[in-house]
Amino acid sequence: MVRGNSYVVSAAIVDAFQNIFAETKLLFLKNNNLNILNSQSAEQEIKDKFPRIEEVSIEKQWPDKIIVVIKEKEAVEILCKSKNASVSDFSVANFSDCFFIDKNGIAFDRAADTQGFLILKILDNRGVDIGLDKKSLNTEFLNFVRDLKNNFDDYLNYNIKLIVLDHSAQREVSALIDNWRAIFDVSGDAKKQLFVLREVLEKEVKDQKDKLDYIDLRVEGRAYYKLK
Incomplete structure (x- = not known):
């Protein structure tokens, strides 16, 4: 039994x-x-x-x-590779080799390469090997992403559509939010960066959110944004 x-x-x-x-x-x-x-x-x-x-x-x-x-095991995130590692518009990214990952970041089962999961999806464009029983993401990155995810609703009235590790990324990670991106520093404090992000959206971007391309939060206590 x-x-x-x-x-x-x-x-x-x-x-x-x-x-x-x-x-x-x-x-x-x-x-x-x-x-x-x-x-x-x-x-x-x-x-x-x-x-x-x-x-x-x-x-x-x-x-x-x-x-x-x-x-x-409980699926905490979905980790995928991109079919096109050079894609710049992550909202139309084509996913491949998607896996459910557990609390330790280890892939334990395949996931469908489609949108619509309630579980946060991470797109890894670094070209690293992703597969069952493998841990492709380091602990620092996982802790930051989970801290970001768990505190996001406390600061912003948005949902994170996708987390992206770009092929050229060193210490940063991008979050696709609505139709724009926020670029975070993994070595920094997630809550502090979310606070700065909220301030920039409310006091500087204001009603131009539909024209927003990205907000860069990698410099501590500051933010730089670009309109489309």
Whole structure:
């Protein structure tokens, strides 16, 4: 019996356990000796086989029953590559190789390369390798993006459509907001940059938002903007 799974198919987990214990003849059948079951080793093999599983535990119910309890990973963001790394208009970017990433930034399952997800999408134009079980984004970047995402509504009445890492990016990240971009410094404080962004929009850009191209916040305490 398998509990706790929503995406990983129960039958696939049972089959995996049967393969793991085939050598010991423990095939979830009556009269098998549960004492020969190495739970810790089996749990690790299941996690290795199913990247979507974060935790797994085996409960033995004597004399012949096993319950597998799993906890699946939660998708925090979607990470994609662009089909055209030189694209300048990210609102029409063509995505490829999209993956759900977990709290540690590790890709654990494929995601559709379409718009419309409620989960924040990150477009990586740096040309780095993205794939299952890989961590393509460093911790500093992930922490900044999540801080930006979690505090955005407190400062602005907008939604972040897309986070973009440009191929030439060093310490900056762009956020596609409406039809314009905000460029942030990853090494800086997200809240302070959001405060400056709000001030520029309210006091300088004002009613020209429909003509806005980008606002650059990479210089601490300042902002530079460009109209289309």
